[in-house]
Amino acid sequence: MSVRRCSACGAAVQVPEGRRAMTCAFCDSALVDDEAQQAAPVDRVVPFTVPRERAAALLRGFLAGQWFAPESVRRAADPSALDDVLVPFWVYDAVARTTFSARVGIHWYRTETYTVTVNGKTETRTRQVQETEWFPLEGSHVRQWFDHLVSASRGLPEAEANALEPFDLGASLPYAPALVSGVAAEQPTIERDEAARVARQELADLEHKVIASTHLPGDRSSDLRTQTASELEPPRLVLLPVWIAAVQGPTGPLRLLVNGQTGEVVGRVPRSWWKIGGVAAAVLLVVLSVVLCFGVAR
Amino acid sequence: MSAELAAVRCSGCGGTVRMVAGRSLPRCLFCGADAADLVPTEPPEGIEPPVGQLPFVTTADQARETFQTFATSSIWYPDDLRSAKLELRPLLLPAWAWSGEVETHWTGLVSSTTRSGKAPVAGVDHVRFEQILVPASRSLRMSELASLGAWDERALTAFDPETCEHPMELSELTRSAARQRAQQEMEARHRSSIERDHGLRKIRVSSLVTQLEGRPVMVPVFIGAYRYGDRTFRVLVNAQSGRFVGSAPKSWIKMFAAFTLGVVVLVALVLGVMACSGLFAVAAGSG
Numbered sequence: 001m002s003v004r005r006c007s008a009c010g011a012a013v014q015v016p017e018g019r020r021a022m023t024c025a026f027c028d029s030a031l032v033d034d035e036a037q038q039a040a041p042v043d044r045v046v047p048f049t050v051p052r053e054r055a056a057a058l059l060r061g062f063l064a065g066q067w068f069a070p071e072s073v074r075r076a077a078d079p080s081a082l083d084d085v086l087v088p089f090w091v092y093d094a095v096a097r098t099t100f101s102a103r104v105g106i107h108w109y110r111t112e113t114y115t116v117t118v119n120g121k122t123e124t125r126t127r128q129v130q131e132t133e134w135f136p137l138e139g140s141h142v143r144q145w146f147d148h149l150v151s152a153s154r155g156l157p158e159a160e161a162n163a164l165e166p167f168d169l170g171a172s173l174p175y176a177p178a179l180v181s182g183v184a185a186e187q188p189t190i191e192r193d194e195a196a197r198v199a200r201q202e203l204a205d206l207e208h209k210v211i212a213s214t215h216l217p218g219d220r221s222s223d224l225r226t227q228t229a230s231e232l233e234p235p236r237l238v239l240l241p242v243w244i245a246a247v248q249g250p251t252g253p254l255r256l257l258v259n260g261q262t263g264e265v266v267g268r269v270p271r272s273w274w275k276i277g278g279v280a281a282a283v284l285l286v287v288l289s290v291v292l293c294f295g296v297a298r
Numbered sequence: 299m300s301a302e303l304a305a306v307r308c309s310g311c312g313g314t315v316r317m318v319a320g321r322s323l324p325r326c327l328f329c330g331a332d333a334a335d336l337v338p339t340e341p342p343e344g345i346e347p348p349v350g351q352l353p354f355v356t357t358a359d360q361a362r363e364t365f366q367t368f369a370t371s372s373i374w375y376p377d378d379l380r381s382a383k384l385e386l387r388p389l390l391l392p393a394w395a396w397s398g399e400v401e402t403h404w405t406g407l408v409s410s411t412t413r414s415g416k417a418p419v420a421g422v423d424h425v426r427f428e429q430i431l432v433p434a435s436r437s438l439r440m441s442e443l444a445s446l447g448a449w450d451e452r453a454l455t456a457f458d459p460e461t462c463e464h465p466m467e468l469s470e471l472t473r474s475a476a477r478q479r480a481q482q483e484m485e486a487r488h489r490s491s492i493e494r495d496h497g498l499r500k501i502r503v504s505s506l507v508t509q510l511e512g513r514p515v516m517v518p519v520f521i522g523a524y525r526y527g528d529r530t531f532r533v534l535v536n537a538q539s540g541r542f543v544g545s546a547p548k549s550w551i552k553m554f555a556a557f558t559l560g561v562v563v564l565v566a567l568v569l570g571v572m573a574c575s576g577l578f579a580v581a582a583g584s585g
Contacts, residue, residue, distance in 0.1 A: 095506060106407070108414035133413050139420025140403045142506045215502050217405045217418045 040188050043236035044172035045086065045179040048260040052079050055243040055258040062256075062265040070272040073247055073254070081246065084260065086185040086239035088152035089161070090195040091169065093233040098141045098207040098226050105132040105220035132220060141211050145203055145230075150195045152188035152237065156257075158198055163266040164259050167240050171261065175239075185239055196232055204228035305468060307339040313437035314339060315389070317465040327389055327465065328437040329530050330523035342470050350395060350515035351457035352449060354388060354464075354537045361386045361520035361535040364542045368533070376526070376549035384524055386535065390462065390516035391443075392434040392469030395451060396480035398510040399426050400488045406498035416499065423492050426509075429454060430487070431517065432479045434471035438534070445543040446536045449517055453538065457516055466516055473512065481507045 050058070056079040063074045109128045116123055147169050151161035173179060208226045216224070241260025246253055249270055256267035304319040313328035324333055356364075365386060369379045403422050410417035429451035433443040459466070471479075485505040493501045518537035523530055526547040533544030 104418040106412070106414045106416050106418070108412075131413070135412075135418050137405070137418045137420055139405050140422055141504045142401060142403050143504055144506060210504075215405055215504060217407050217420075217500060217502060 040088075040237060042088070042175040042180075042239055043091075044169070045175055045239045046167055046169065046172045046241055046261055047179060048084060048183070048241040049171075050241075050243070050258065050260050050263045052082055052084070052243070054263065055079075055082055055260070058258055058263050058265055059243075059245055059256060062267075063269070066269045068271040068275050069269045070249065070275070073249055073269060077245065082258075083244045083246070084183050085242050085244050086180055086183050087156050087161075087242045088186055088188040089167075089238050089240050090150045090152050090188075090190075090192065090199070090235040091238050092145070092148040092150065092196075092199045092235050094145045094148060094199070094203055094230045096143050096145060096203045096207050096228055096230045098204075098211060098228040099138070100141065100211050100215075100224060100226045101136070101138045102216055102224040103134050103222045104137045104216060104218035105134050105222070107132055107219045134222075135218075137216070139215075141207060141215050143207065143210065145206070148199055148203065149240075150190075150198045150202070150235075152190045152195060153186050154189040155186065156242070160257065160266060164242065164257055164264060167259070167261055169238065172238060180239065188237060192235060195235065199232060199235075200228075200230050203230045305339050305341050306336040309335045309337055311437060314341075314468040315465045316341060316459070316468050318463065321465075323387075323465065324385075326523070327387060327521050328523060328532065330525050330532075341468055344472065345469055346473065346514050347459055348390075348392065348457050348466075348469075348514045348516045350454045350513055351390065351462075352451075352453050352515070352517045352538050353455060354518045356518075356520070356535060356537040356540045358386060358388065358520065360540060361537065364535050364540060365522070365533055365544075368542055368544060369546065372546070374548045374552055375546045376552070379526075379546055379549075384522045384533070386520040386522040386533070388464045388537065389519050389521045390464050390466035391438070391519055392467055392471070393449075393515050393517050394432045394434055394471070394473075394476040394480060394512050395429040395454060395515045396432060396477070396484070396510060396512040397426070397428050397430070398480070398484055399424065399508050400484050400505055401508070402485070402488045402492060402503050402505045404489075404492050404496075404498070404501055404503045406493070406496070406501040408497055408499070419496070419498070421496070423488070423495075425488050425491070427484050427487065430480055430483055431515070432476055432483060434469040434476060434514070435467055436470050437467060442532070442534060442543055445541075446519065446534060447539055447541045449536075449538055454515060462516075464518075469514065476514075477510060477512060480510065480512060 056077050059077040059082075063069060063077055066074070107130050110131050111126050112129045113124060113126050116125060149161065149165055149167065151158050156164075204226070207228045208224070211226060212221065212224050243258035243260055245256045245258070247256060248254075251270065254267070254270065256265065256269075258265050305314055305316040306323070307314045308326040308329060308331055310331040311326060311329040313326055315323065315327060317323075322333065323336060325331060326336060362384075365384055366380075369375060369384075401422065401424050403420075405418065405420040407416040408419050409415060431449050431451055433440075435443060484507055485503070488505065489501065489503050492498065492503070520535040520537055521532070523532045525531075529547065531545055531547060533542070535542050
């Protein structure tokens, strides 16, 4: 915690570490940490376009589809339980070069002769049978990747961040203190070196997928092996809008996220064993009663 | 000679032309609208002025001859088109000239003595493109620009808008948009040449374009627009290669006349046949 003086009312306000901005608890005016901006300059900010009520409605819709979610979780989509947070992301532009080796299969057709018996007579017929001829192939691939996002927040694991994407960085605005005032804006807690490692790994995975789906010739392929080298441009730091709902689940707190730009809802909801057990019991009961009825009928 | 430049925008089609102040156009070059529709306008901001130009090779007389050949090329064109004194005026169209290096990683299939008759291949080719021209005209359709054909970029010379005697269309294509088009054009050209050079079937490519450098330039055309009924027709002549682009109306009077003639001939034929068969019937009856 650091203590900051509110420029509006003069109150001394405690700012939790890792927070770039928050509101003064006494007069509700915005506190923006200029030192944080100097330490880790934010390049651009994507403002919230999904308001609180809409985020809550999307969350309710998402939970309504989760039949086996515990009731305590299903009731949790309350607008007041949502926190708006500007989450830091590293943005990479990169050129990825990949060499690959694979087996490529090309179809060819063999004419097969076979006999059939029609009206007691044996007839000889032919048919085309598809075969595949396999060839080894080595080659390469290149691609320029723009705006590849890597979470810069320990609070938002990369897997969850990927599920929240895409964000449209075209709608981003150059950083200005007014854009982050009044919103909890987090400080980056994942350093560039670590983020670069994640970016390289993700780009290698993407290259593998692109080569498998669009770059290999022939009708089939197998044994694809790829080796990717990515030249990363220095990353830019952006703040992206996320609604966070902390919900008390049956076994502890759980967290659901709503993309503050697209409305995409992300979260793993636990299943209620009571509900699953109840449904299983009901099914069993129906089956048993059917069996019994048939037994009695005989 | 240095002169002030003024721009006019056609309130009908939006075509914007810049020319030496004091000169005026009798009508819109793009749609043929009256001079009253041409309103003074400010050139768009943030658009770089052209620095290069391809010179006029075709003369106005040659362009007119090309049009005459076209006007008499179909019997369906109206007679007044043949005799039309269509005024073809010189115009400079905006374009961007880009140079860059392309690295294309490709895979494909080649003919082979395998069972399928094909075998997979892969490779990497590099090429440098000089002064690839990308059209930046806003008023002409992409199909018209494509039909104007290729330009010989080697003839590019320096250009000074202030000493240019011809009207020029103002571009609204930004550098980044032009850059994107140039990149796509270079990738497409390299892809075609690789496909040809290696005899590939079903080519797949991934390309990287680097060292991109571009500058706005002007390319010369002759343009003429005329109205026929309530439609506007436009003709263009590439003033470097002499290539003609244009469409013309079909004469409804001629088509109606031809149709009527056809019907008359058909009716006459039918009547003739009926009359003949009637005569035969009469002859048969009397016989």
